Amino acid sequence: MSGQKLRILFVTDLWFTHPNGLATVVSNLKKELEEIGHYVDVAEPSQFFTVPFLPFYPEMRLAIFAGRSMRKRILAGKYDYIHIETEAFLGLYARRTCLKLGIPFTTSLHGQHHLYAKKWVGDFMVNILIRIIVWFHTPAVCTLVSTEVMRKELNEFGLQKVFVRPLGVNEMFFSRGTCPAELEKPIFLYMGRISSEKSVEEFLGLDLPGTKLVVGDGPDRKRLETLYQKAKFVGYKKDSALVDWCSCADVMVMPSRTETFGLATVECLALGIPVAAHDVTGPKEMIQNGINGYLDENLASAALKCLTLSKDACRDSVRQFNWRTSAEKFLSILESQGSRITSSGTSD
Numbered sequence: 001m002s003g004q005k006l007r008i009l010f011v012t013d014l015w016f017t018h019p020n021g022l023a024t025v026v027s028n029l030k031k032e033l034e035e036i037g038h039y040v041d042v043a044e045p046s047q048f049f050t051v052p053f054l055p056f057y058p059e060m061r062l063a064i065f066a067g068r069s070m071r072k073r074i075l076a077g078k079y080d081y082i083h084i085e086t087e088a089f090l091g092l093y094a095r096r097t098c099l100k101l102g103i104p105f106t107t108s109l110h111g112q113h114h115l116y117a118k119k120w121v122g123d124f125m126v127n128i129l130i131r132i133i134v135w136f137h138t139p140a141v142c143t144l145v146s147t148e149v150m151r152k153e154l155n156e157f158g159l160q161k162v163f164v165r166p167l168g169v170n171e172m173f174f175s176r177g178t179c180p181a182e183l184e185k186p187i188f189l190y191m192g193r194i195s196s197e198k199s200v201e202e203f204l205g206l207d208l209p210g211t212k213l214v215v216g217d218g219p220d221r222k223r224l225e226t227l228y229q230k231a232k233f234v235g236y237k238k239d240s241a242l243v244d245w246c247s248c249a250d251v252m253v254m255p256s257r258t259e260t261f262g263l264a265t266v267e268c269l270a271l272g273i274p275v276a277a278h279d280v281t282g283p284k285e286m287i288q289n290g291i292n293g294y295l296d297e298n299l300a301s302a303a304l305k306c307l308t309l310s311k312d313a314c315r316d317s318v319r320q321f322n323w324r325t326s327a328e329k330f331l332s333i334l335e336s337q338g339s340r341i342t343s344s345g346t347s348d
Helices: 021-036 067-077 089-101 113-121 123-137 148-157 200-204 221-227 239-246 263-270 299-306 311-316 323-336
Strands: 007-011 039-043 051-054 057-062 081-084 106-108 143-145 162-164 187-191 211-215 232-235 251-254 275-277 293-295
Touching: 007 021, 007 067, 007 089, 021 039, 021 263, 021 323, 039 067, 067 089, 081 089, 081 323, 089 123, 123 148, 143 148, 148 162, 187 200, 187 239, 187 263, 200 211, 200 221, 211 239, 221 232, 251 263, 251 299, 263 275, 263 311, 275 299, 293 299
Parallel strands: 007 039, 007 081, 081 106, 106 143, 143 162, 187 211, 187 251, 211 232, 251 275, 275 293
Antiparallel strands: 051 057
């Protein structure tokens, strides 16, 4: 890879207006790429006029009239690479501009959108969402995913130019913090967004001893706090406060069936916390039964078995995940696939 300083534009409809893994991904990649010496620009919703996504997601806001601004941004930016992270409005505007002007671009797929649709509105939307996914990503020079399972799934959908770029975990998670509260042991943790697609209520309904600890926020939090008053909800945390609250846990329980990579899973493993999860995309690429967790339809059984596992083995299982490696892999894929924009607006 050349030592030339590159100008890179990330386009994302998700940012730090609410807790979400994608904002964490983009911000960490931006930091690492800038430390390498490149210029990184991020087009995100707070820079545009926005409206709430849905009544039950008021904190997620979409830039619905940003087409002209996005076009100006792309034309003025003189970018070497344009990478679209989301398929919502900003992603659509950037995609449309690039296609009209003959500018190459790359994309990422972070969410199991077809599974979200199944969870929210039923099976009939699954095939529609799959067709939309294929339509959106097909014109890209290539599409990046975080796991081999996701790559194979997209290949089955009909997308062939798909490459794996593993994500990372911040070094701070490899040092256990101090739990801020005295809680009855054992402590079973859910960390992440508190919303229907994450199946948090399945975790809260498990027959487990000790304490259920919930770290995170989202549209279902108030309802679930009312229903499960014995559980301890501490809200959204970040940086050292997040490490400290997670350090209370003996086991992390991941009830979601819609994960792609599962940053929360990797962060907990780095803290030496074994993970109980379903045998689905995301967890099954990270969890080795009897080593750093258990995969089982019976999450209560899996969680109890996790209590016997080694903290050191959990940490060792994710030491290969770091953001510098992720950023370097990102650049190497873009370079190898010829997605760099030339002065004429075409790829190399």
